[in-house]
Amino acid sequence: MEVVPLGSAAEVAALAADTIEALVRSRPAAVLGLATGSTPVATYAELVARRRAGTAPSYDEVRAFLLDEYVGLPPGHPQSYRATIARELTDDLGLPPDRVHRPDPTDVPTAGAAYEAQLAEAGGVDLQVLGIGSDGHLAFNEPGSSLSSLTRLKTLTEETRRDNARFFNSLDEVPRHVLTQGLGTILRARHLLLIATGAGKAEAVAAAVEGPLSASCPASVLQLHPHASVLLDADAASRLARADHYREVYAGKPDWQGL
Numbered sequence: 264m265e266v267v268p269l270g271s272a273a274e275v276a277a278l279a280a281d282t283i284e285a286l287v288r289s290r291p292a293a294v295l296g297l298a299t300g301s302t303p304v305a306t307y308a309e310l311v312a313r314r315r316a317g318t319a320p321s322y323d324e325v326r327a328f329l330l331d332e333y334v335g336l337p338p339g340h341p342q343s344y345r346a347t348i349a350r351e352l353t354d355d356l357g358l359p360p361d362r363v364h365r366p367d368p369t370d371v372p373t374a375g376a377a378y379e380a381q382l383a384e385a386g387g388v389d390l391q392v393l394g395i396g397s398d399g400h401l402a403f404n405e406p407g408s409s410l411s412s413l414t415r416l417k418t419l420t421e422e423t424r425r426d427n428a429r430f431f432n433s434l435d436e437v438p439r440h441v442l443t444q445g446l447g448t449i450l451r452a453r454h455l456l457l458i459a460t461g462a463g464k465a466e467a468v469a470a471a472v473e474g475p476l477s478a479s480c481p482a483s484v485l486q487l488h489p490h491a492s493v494l495l496d497a498d499a500a501s502r503l504a505r506a507d508h509y510r511e512v513y514a515g516k517p518d519w520q521g522l
């Protein structure tokens with residue numbers, strides 16, 4: 264795992280955008296795994312700004328797979344993750360809806376296996392963007408999730424529902440159920456790019472990066488992956504015991520190596 268403590272959230276967004284663009288330049292038919300939530304919004308805005316400025320690579324052959332989706336929202340609800348990613352990123356990158364996939368919340372019993380089949384048919388995810396929940400969740404894999412789980416129905420914790428209530432009119436409106444890629448699904452992506460910003464994530468980041476591998480901190484599953492990058496702003500890195508060492512390693516990296 265490579266941990267990269269940076270100075271600001273803007274630096275995190277810029278490096279994450281650089282990494283995504285570098286992949287798409289080298290592999291025009293790249294398969295991107297996309298997270299929703301607040302954290303990647305700045306990265307997505309950076310990608311869109313670069314496209315508007317005419318400096319972005321072509322996304323004509325890129326496909327995208329969402330990490331997760333709410334179950335039970337009315338069709339077209341603006342807070343569905345399908346609507347959110349279209350609004351924040353994929354529409355502006357020119358990805359049509361048929362190249363942006365999600366687990367299908369209208370057919371919950373078959374959605375998990377169907378999504379795994381779609382991912383396999385696409386050849387798997389090249390680069391998976393990840394956020395982290397304040398309780399250490401990854402996608403919607405709450406504490407206690409099997410470290411080898413696949414896409415399936417899950418029940419949200421009260422903490423996550425409260426965290427996400429800001430996107431809805433009230434806590435009651437936040438769905439209780441979701442479909443999410445499993446931790447085993449996420450581990451199949453070839454490169455994991457976890458981004459975290461703000462002091463509210465510091466404890467979860469420290470547990471994921473320096474704590475024990477444990478289903479009690481689902482994001483600790485990154486410790487099993489051969490190519491995981493963790494981009495942090497100063498606040499999110501503030502509880503790491505080895506932050507100075509990570510900074511020294513990153514500062515000494517040769518340019519050609521990338522993330």
Ligand code: GLP
Pocket residue numbers: 298299300301302303330331393394395396397401402403423427
């Ligand atoms: C959400 C999403 C996750 C996200 C996490 C953190 O509920 N399902 O994919 O990474 O929780 O969200 P945020 O970035 O808004 O803090």
